[in-house]
Amino acid sequence: MNKLLAMLIAASALSATPALAGPEGEQGQVRKELRAGNILSIRQIEEKILPTMAGAQYLGPEYDSTALAYRLKFIRDGRVLFVDVDARTGDVIRQTR
Numbered sequence: 001m002n003k004l005l006a007m008l009i010a011a012s013a014l015s016a017t018p019a020l021a022g023p024e025g026e027q028g029q030v031r032k033e034l035r036a037g038n039i040l041s042i043r044q045i046e047e048k049i050l051p052t053m054a055g056a057q058y059l060g061p062e063y064d065s066t067a068l069a070y071r072l073k074f075i076r077d078g079r080v081l082f083v084d085v086d087a088r089t090g091d092v093i094r095q096t097r
Contacts, residue, residue: 029065039087045070048090049083
């Protein structure tokens with residue numbers, strides 16, 4: 001039983017470690033791509049997308065370094081909406097309604 005408890009404690013400690021800690025996390029990858037001129041900043045993306053989402057409350061962005069895309073999250077009338085945006089061009093890839 002003690003071995004099982006030790007394994008559970010170790011597993012919970014690993015899962016509590018932030019996946020984005022360190023320079024190679026999501027924020028580090030965004031900075032690297034921005035410096036290289038490969039992607040637009042989140043502010044540039046927001047300036048383009050937020051005006052198109054009238055009546056929705058903006059909850060914030062996420063960045064997918066593999067897809068080079070931002071996912072902007074909104075809520076309207078109790079429904080969560082996502083707008084996926086190409087980080088290189090600012091073009092909407094997909095939008096849920």
